[in-house]
Amino acid sequence: MKVTFYGVRGSIPAPGCETSRYGGNTTCAEVITTGGYRMIIDCGTGIRKLGIKLLKEKDPATIPIFITHAHWDHVQGLPFFLPIYMPRFKLMFVSANDGFDRLYQTLYNQMDGYVFPADLQEVQSQVKYEIIDAKGFDFGGVHFDTILNNHPVPTHGLRIKDGKKTFVFITDNELQAANPITPFSDFVAFCQGADILVHDAQYTEEDMKRTRGWGHSTFSEAIKLAEEAGVKRLGFFHHDPERTDDQLDEIIKQMQGTTQIKLFGTREGEELDL
Numbered sequence: 001m002k003v004t005f006y007g008v009r010g011s012i013p014a015p016g017c018e019t020s021r022y023g024g025n026t027t028c029a030e031v032i033t034t035g036g037y038r039m040i041i042d043c044g045t046g047i048r049k050l051g052i053k054l055l056k057e058k059d060p061a062t063i064p065i066f067i068t069h070a071h072w073d074h075v076q077g078l079p080f081f082l083p084i085y086m087p088r089f090k091l092m093f094v095s096a097n098d099g100f101d102r103l104y105q106t107l108y109n110q111m112d113g114y115v116f117p118a119d120l121q122e123v124q125s126q127v128k129y130e131i132i133d134a135k136g137f138d139f140g141g142v143h144f145d146t147i148l149n150n151h152p153v154p155t156h157g158l159r160i161k162d163g164k165k166t167f168v169f170i171t172d173n174e175l176q177a178a179n180p181i182t183p184f185s186d187f188v189a190f191c192q193g194a195d196i197l198v199h200d201a202q203y204t205e206e207d208m209k210r211t212r213g214w215g216h217s218t219f220s221e222a223i224k225l226a227e228e229a230g231v232k233r234l235g236f237f238h239h240d241p242e243r244t245d246d247q248l249d250e251i252i253k254q255m256q257g258t259t260q261i262k263l264f265g266t267r268e269g270e271e272l273d274l
């Protein structure tokens, strides 16, 4: 299984020379299973570049696009994802039921020819929708489990078990929420033994004094989860737009001194091989 990040930033794109190493685009990742099936996670601004790559595909198979939730930073790239305008592309949006309502309201309603030049009639790709429930979903012979995150709107984390390897992706999740929808122990069970866990780590403990309840986690909270779940590698994700590359390097270095687990900051363009 291969996972490539096209956007790792949280909340709003943060381009510029201070963020160029980790990248400024918002959430988007591509997963290629061992069997060669492609899947996309989220449509943040990073999906634009992935779309350009996909245009080279001659006869593309159906591509599932898993939408964690419809917050702006996870959907705003879709109007710039060129495959949606091309009849030869077959896309299948996979999300929770209420996510679709919002997807339509926030995304397609903006494609009215006023706030975005293209309108909905120009979406010529073959689009399907699959609503997920607690059981997750299957695609390309691989099972995808989901978990409900602690976030202000319904948001799902994802676990992909492909052969002997397990990849878990959980963004926009407050592990230590005051009134959690999903308790910490459930996340520990969900991430158990993962080869790589990529988790929201938008804030430091200092930031969290003013951001508690916003639906995100700290670096230390993500480490605690990885340790209790026996995860092999932990990638920090949803980098704060204010966080510079140098600050991130420094935080990761400090954090690495507190745990045996191999830590890394997810980077745009980085390919993880599992």
Ligand SMILES: [Zn+2]
Pocket: 010, 011, 071, 073, 074, 172, 238
């Ligand atoms: Zn987000």
Ligand SMILES: [Zn+2]
Pocket: 069, 071, 151, 172, 215
């Ligand atoms: Zn969010």
